[in-house]
Amino acid sequence: MIPFNRPPYTGNEDQYVLASIRSDKISGDGFYSRQCEQWFQAKLPCKKALLTPSCTHALELAALLLELKPGDEVILPSYTFVSTANAFVLRGAVPVFVDIDPATMNINPDAILPAITDKTRAIVVVHYAGGACDMDRIMKIAERHQLSVVEDAAQAMLSTYKGKALGTFGDFGALSFHETKNFTSAGEGGLLIINRESLIDRAEIIREKGTNRSRFFRGMVDKYTWVDVGSSYLPGDVQAAYLWGQLEDADKIAASRMRCWQRYERQLGMLEQEGYADLPRFTSESNHNAHCFYIKLRDPESRAGLITYLKNAGVLSVFHYVPLHSSEAGKKFGRFHGEDRYTTRESERLLRLPLFYSLTDEQIDYISEKVRDFFSSENKKNQ
Ligand SMILES: Cc1ncc(COP(=O)(O)O)c(C=O)c1O
Structure with a gap:
């Protein structure tokens, strides 16, 4: 796994x-x-x-x-x-x-x-x-x-x-x-x-x-x-x-994470180009630290499908966060101001892929291949 x-x-x-x-x-x-x-x-x-x-x-x-x-x-x-x-x-x-x-x-x-x-x-x-x-x-x-x-x-x-x-x-x-x-x-x-x-x-x-x-x-x-x-x-x-x-070893750790992140981006960029999923986006002023690589699927059902598909292929993927305003304590202690246009919708589509210091290129290639396979099998089912 x-x-x-x-x-x-x-x-x-x-x-x-x-x-x-x-x-x-x-x-x-x-x-x-x-x-x-x-x-x-x-x-x-x-x-x-x-x-x-x-x-x-x-x-x-x-x-x-x-x-x-x-x-x-x-x-x-x-x-x-x-x-x-x-x-x-x-x-x-x-x-x-x-x-x-x-x-x-x-x-x-x-x-x-x-x-x-x-x-x-x-x-x-x-x-x-x-x-x-x-x-x-x-x-x-x-x-x-x-x-x-x-x-x-x-x-x-x-x-x-x-x-x-x-x-x-x-x-x-x-x-x-x-x-x-x-x-x-x-x-x-x-x-x-x-x-x-x-x-x-x-x-x-x-x-x-x-x-x-x-x-x-x-x-x-x-x-x-x-x-x-x-x-x-x-x-x-x-x-x-x-x-x-x-x-x-900060430079070594930072470079290794960035290598992983960029490899995912290269391997999965086609998902975005073909309209299957969205990848992480940063503003031009922002220089990120490769903390996490996520993909955003169409809806929570397809996300659940991909989690299971990856699990069966020996890969653990996770999602977060459940928006705080919809949680028990969030309702008790706080309130949401304005319209929840994106918080719930986007949080339900987001899935994080494994990303850690010792993750190898081969593992990234394997995970990416499984993610692409999932979308092509979904595509076939819908045809
Ligand atoms: C945005 C954010 N804030 C705070 C925390 C809490 O960090 P810690 O576990 O070091 O208390 C986390 C942990 O994942 C986080 O993601």
Whole structure:
């Protein structure tokens, strides 16, 4: 069976994980955590990068820093993972879902403006499949209405918009190092990117249980104490050590994924040309990171047919997301503003094919052949 995902692993990770285990400090903010954070600060670049146990936690930390009050509203796409909404619902905020652009599956900027009320506090965008949202327009709307912007860049590490890294446009960006992402910190992990200088100090405090421990370690205070609300939003250093192994091989991992993505595109381009299916689309300003390769079929029935066809051929394919506004919790905590013209329709057509670091050319060719076979057998049936 060709799995849908295999966690990225280059062999570089072992030495750092072992070194971390054998060191005297394996709790958070140790040697490897610092190495990783400095790497992001220089590479993206960004003002401050803080490792978190997951992207979910990074989003929660952002929501805490925005000081949202019950009843405040945040505007976000319905086509996203639950954490994009949950982080704000935990603060009592109301998620106001809006429609997507069917080409990119990203939030439609035209849908944001009519959803703004006097309770709106933030716009939360998701860079789906590592493709950039229209950040120029979104930042302009946010500025005009004095709204904060949070970028859920869970899938978008090292993607850019007009040459600038995703996650570095809004007040905050959040990355994921879950095992299904391009880079992983041993299964789970995340990063909060802080682009507003004035929020950095408080972010460090909230992340360290509401204490000024980070300032203490930097020698800025002579004892540390409880100074604010907080929680524990820092991962252990062994996880960071695993991630460090991957960051040292970042170019290799990124190139391998892009090779896979482009091979799929070459092998399956004819499906789009012949009108059988749509392939991923990105705007010309967006440089994507080959996070996922999907195809969009005619309807949910043909998608179910292809999933079964591939499964019988030994290939696992998956779909996501069930639009949040149609979920039990989405109905309870939030609302959809405007017309759901594309969110439900497009989400029901989308199917993701296996794409991971160690996927071989032969496997891609085999999967592509099976996908093409499915469409030609469907075509024959309909004749
Ligand atoms: C758009 C989006 N946001 C947030 C998350 C949550 O990431 P994590 O598992 O690191 O908490 C995911 C996970 O798949 C995601 O796809």
